[in-house]
Amino acid sequence: MPFFEYVQGKSIIHKMDIRPKILWFICIIVLAIVFWDLIYLAAIFASVMILAYIVKIPLTKFLSLMKILLIPLIFIFSYQALFYQGKKILFYLIPRIDNFGPYMAITLEGIILGLTFLLRILIMVMASSLLTITTPINHFIAFLRKFRLPYQIAFVITTAIRFIPVLERDALATIDAQKARGAELEASKGFLQIIKTYVPIMIPMLIGAIRRSETLGMAMIARGFGATGKWTDFYEIKAKKSDYFFTFLFLAILAFGLYLRAMGYGVG
Amino acid sequence: MEKKIIEVKNLWYKYPKSDRPALQGINLYVKEGEFLAIMGPTGSGKTTLCLSFNGLVPQYFEGGEYSGKVIVNGLSASDTPAQNLALHVGMVFQDFESQIFGTIVEEDVAFGPSNLGLDRNEIMERVSQALLALRLKGYEKRETDSLSGGEKQRLALAGIFAMKAKILVLDEPTSQLDPFGREELFSAIKKLRENYKTTIIMVEHRSEEIAKYADRVIIMKNGNIALEGHPREVFSRPDLLDFGVRPPQVCELAFSLIRKGFFPRFFPITEDDFIFAFPKLPIKKKPTYNILQEKEEIIMVEDLHYIYPNNVKALNGISFTIKKGEIVAVIGQNGSGKTTLAKHLIGLLKPTRGKVLIKGFDTREQTTSKLAKIVGYVFQNPDNQIFANSVKDEVAYGLKNLKLSKEEIEKRVSESLKFVGLEGFENYHPFLLKKGERQKVAFASIFAMKPEIFVVDEPTTGQDYLGSENMMHMLLKLNERGHTIIIITHDMRVVGKYAKRVIVLDKGKVVLDGNTRQVFNEFDILRKCYLLPPQITRIGRDLSFKGEETVLTVEDMLSRIGC
Numbered sequence: 156m157p158f159f160e161y162v163q164g165k166s167i168i169h170k171m172d173i174r175p176k177i178l179w180f181i182c183i184i185v186l187a188i189v190f191w192d193l194i195y196l197a198a199i200f201a202s203v204m205i206l207a208y209i210v211k212i213p214l215t216k217f218l219s220l221m222k223i224l225l226i227p228l229i230f231i232f233s234y235q236a237l238f239y240q241g242k243k244i245l246f247y248l249i250p251r252i253d254n255f256g257p258y259m260a261i262t263l264e265g266i267i268l269g270l271t272f273l274l275r276i277l278i279m280v281m282a283s284s285l286l287t288i289t290t291p292i293n294h295f296i297a298f299l300r301k302f303r304l305p306y307q308i309a310f311v312i313t314t315a316i317r318f319i320p321v322l323e324r325d326a327l328a329t330i331d332a333q334k335a336r337g338a339e340l341e342a343s344k345g346f347l348q349i350i351k352t353y354v355p356i357m358i359p360m361l362i363g364a365i366r367r368s369e370t371l372g373m374a375m376i377a378r379g380f381g382a383t384g385k386w387t388d389f390y391e392i393k394a395k396k397s398d399y400f401f402t403f404l405f406l407a408i409l410a411f412g413l414y415l416r417a418m419g420y421g422v423g
Numbered sequence: 424m425e426k427k428i429i430e431v432k433n434l435w436y437k438y439p440k441s442d443r444p445a446l447q448g449i450n451l452y453v454k455e456g457e458f459l460a461i462m463g464p465t466g467s468g469k470t471t472l473c474l475s476f477n478g479l480v481p482q483y484f485e486g487g488e489y490s491g492k493v494i495v496n497g498l499s500a501s502d503t504p505a506q507n508l509a510l511h512v513g514m515v516f517q518d519f520e521s522q523i524f525g526t527i528v529e530e531d532v533a534f535g536p537s538n539l540g541l542d543r544n545e546i547m548e549r550v551s552q553a554l555l556a557l558r559l560k561g562y563e564k565r566e567t568d569s570l571s572g573g574e575k576q577r578l579a580l581a582g583i584f585a586m587k588a589k590i591l592v593l594d595e596p597t598s599q600l601d602p603f604g605r606e607e608l609f610s611a612i613k614k615l616r617e618n619y620k621t622t623i624i625m626v627e628h629r630s631e632e633i634a635k636y637a638d639r640v641i642i643m644k645n646g647n648i649a650l651e652g653h654p655r656e657v658f659s660r661p662d663l664l665d666f667g668v669r670p671p672q673v674c675e676l677a678f679s680l681i682r683k684g685f686f687p688r689f690f691p692i693t694e695d696d697f698i699f700a701f702p703k704l705p706i707k708k709k710p711t712y713n714i715l716q717e718k719e720e721i722i723m724v725e726d727l728h729y730i731y732p733n734n735v736k737a738l739n740g741i742s743f744t745i746k747k748g749e750i751v752a753v754i755g756q757n758g759s760g761k762t763t764l765a766k767h768l769i770g771l772l773k774p775t776r777g778k779v780l781i782k783g784f785d786t787r788e789q790t791t792s793k794l795a796k797i798v799g800y801v802f803q804n805p806d807n808q809i810f811a812n813s814v815k816d817e818v819a820y821g822l823k824n825l826k827l828s829k830e831e832i833e834k835r836v837s838e839s840l841k842f843v844g845l846e847g848f849e850n851y852h853p854f855l856l857k858k859g860e861r862q863k864v865a866f867a868s869i870f871a872m873k874p875e876i877f878v879v880d881e882p883t884t885g886q887d888y889l890g891s892e893n894m895m896h897m898l899l900k901l902n903e904r905g906h907t908i909i910i911i912t913h914d915m916r917v918v919g920k921y922a923k924r925v926i927v928l929d930k931g932k933v934v935l936d937g938n939t940r941q942v943f944n945e946f947d948i949l950r951k952c953y954l955l956p957p958q959i960t961r962i963g964r965d966l967s968f969k970g971e972e973t974v975l976t977v978e979d980m981l982s983r984i985g986c
Contacts, residue, residue, distance in 0.1 A: 337872065378534055
């Protein structure tokens with residue numbers, strides 16, 4: 156999932172403390188849910204895209220994300236457009252032929268509702284992607300530690316993430332080695348056949364992981380894990396002046412948005 | 424230097440479920456500030472001895488049998504919790520990948536100090552000190568996974584260093600490193616000793632650096648200390664090979680010269696020693712010519728480019744041809760593209776641009792399983808491929824993929840096991856074999872497929888003297904039978920001794936391609952690629968053997984000196 160992976164950078168959003176960033180994220184998600192008006196959603200979407208531009212998310216990343224989302228988005232859009240019982244009928248998918256039809260009216264309301272859902276999903280996906288692209292995993296853990304997450308669990312999470320690429324490399328090495336012995340991994344058909352083909356890959360991987368965990372356990376002790384029963388967090392999240400400003404700003408936006416909604420604006 | 428910081432008294436240890444004690448009555452001391460090297464064949468107890476220093480033996484393994492005493496800095500290693508001993512003895516394990524816990528460099532170095540519950544400022548201080556000491560300054564925010572092997576190795580060391588232990592134990596720290604990474608590691612260790620008076624204990628197979636840097640060497644055999652002394656004392660023993668340890672090439676040369684009646688002023692153990700040890704040698708200058716026979720081309724690589732999916736350009740326009748029956752070494756520092764190139768030869772990777780022809784077949788139009796009939800690829804780590812319940816089934820796997828008849832499979836399995844010297848092991852469980860034997864099983868499983876070309880990735884890495892000797896003899900034998908051999912290696916001694924031709928890669932390009940003598944003559948170009956010819960070639964260079972006179976092996980040198 157490269158479009159959710161942390162990318163180092165120097166943008167203002169990279170530098171922001173994780174707390175205002177998470178507040179921003181909540182703010183965007185809440186607003187995207189409470190507003191139903193297309194114009195309002197478009198404005199929220201535009202704000203997210205401007206941030207994406209500031210962070211300089213490469214266009215290729217964005218496009219590859221869109222490629223994956225394309226089918227579900229089309230599905231959601233057509234579902235709303237087809238089945239919403241609106242009043243302003245634009246056209247019929249199946250027109251009247253003599254006494255037959257017309258059926259499947261496409262209404263303006265349906266299309267607008269489809270677009271609403273579409274935008275809402277795009278906003279949520281882009282906002283999550285923006286949050287994770289600009290925030291290293293250890294900031295998330297430091298954030299959770301503020302909520303008294305035990306350090307043992309914090310350690311397990313960090314280590315698990317650290318070893319994903321290692322295990323992936325091991326897996327690829329095994330696949331290559333078995334291919335070099337003539338394994339035809341693509342050609343297998345049927346459930347049993349697939350299991351049979353993958354046993355030579357799963358077993359070396361499992362054994363390798365067990366071997367690694369053996370060293371890992373010893374290396375933990377060699378680094379004094381549990382020696383004192385104490386633990387010092389290396390990353391401590393610290394708010395700068397600007398972070399207080401952002402916190403205030405996002406709270407204000409959220410409050411203003413909810414106020415507008417309560418006054419009946421942006422209901423669609 | 425006089426204080427004994429570690430004392431081992433009559434130490435015996437047997438692992439749980441093992442039938443033979445790994446350590447059998449070890450008596451040893453280590454002086455404060457000393458550099459002690461531990462050498463010896465695989466399975467002689469080197470790692471177990473190291474683990475006894477920081478208490479992991481016996482504490483980590485349930486049900487082992489331990490007797491004797493290990494005193495570290497006044498503490499009993501078997502009774503002090505290993506976590507607490509970590510403050511006195513830091514250990515870097517052989518598999519450096521498995522001891523990096525953080526995703527970011529500074530976070531990983533901070534892991535140890537964090538466990539000690541130190542003050543955050545103190546941790547910061549230690550992290551920057553450790554990174555400076557291990558020459559990783561500027562790497563603070565790098566992702567650990569993006570580091571090279573050499574950098575990861577030094578990071579593992581930095582993480583231990585940040586614990587401020589006075590003793591550092593390193594288990595085969597250089598086995599995965601290229602010559603440049605090795606040099607970096609040794610000079611970092613030298614600095615640690617100068618600045619912090621750190622005691623160093625290192626397990627190592629290669630004797631060259633040990634001769635240069637260590638104060639004392641012990642050689643282990645079957646759980647015992649077989650030899651002990653100053654490197655000069657140990658490496659000057661003519662019977663050293665019987666202990667499964669190969670001395671530096673300069674020592675091998677000295678032995679031969681002594682046998683021919685030239686006596687040195689003192690016994691040389693480093694290349695700088697040589698000239699002073701043998702100041703007056705009769706030097707005959709006679710060039711050696713390699714005669715290349717014209718044979719059919721079996722591999723053709725034409726303007727090969729390869730770009731990884733993450734846009735890393737690994738190969739930038741590589742062209743060469745390899746003739747049937749050649750024995751070629753591909754060398755280059757880590758990340759130069761050697762393995763990427765090798766994977767193209769069996770179609771595991773397909774060219775982004777350009778083409779690779781194997782016996783006339785374009786690899787883009789062939790699956791790897793088809794090419795596997797022509798090209799045998801022997802991977803570095805046998806554990807990435809071993810899965811079967813018996814040695815026999817493991818070797819048969821490739822043959823079943825080739826859809827051979829049952830009789831043919833049986834015939835080939837026994838042929839292959841005979842070739843690698845594992846007759847009688849048919850029904851053994853491969854996981855229960857020793858590492859060297861697992862390597863042989865992996866080799867047999869490729870041999871059984873009867874490929875014309877063998878591509879071998881790091882045949883001698885992490886192997887002891889006998890293991891690498893064995894491997895290279897098998898490859899030579901195959902070459903004599905007409906097989907084409909391509910080795911990818913960091914081991915320059917192996918290149919000098921066995922390869923007829925060398926291809927040097929740097930940044931995805933061919934920098935040098937020629938017979939081994941021509942290539943090893945190009946000191947400056949090799950230096951720029953962070954490569955160094957073998958010690959014997961360097962000694963030859965000091966004696967001004969250049970060009971066609973470039974020395975490749977000890978025998979080569981003897982013939983030059985008029986022996």
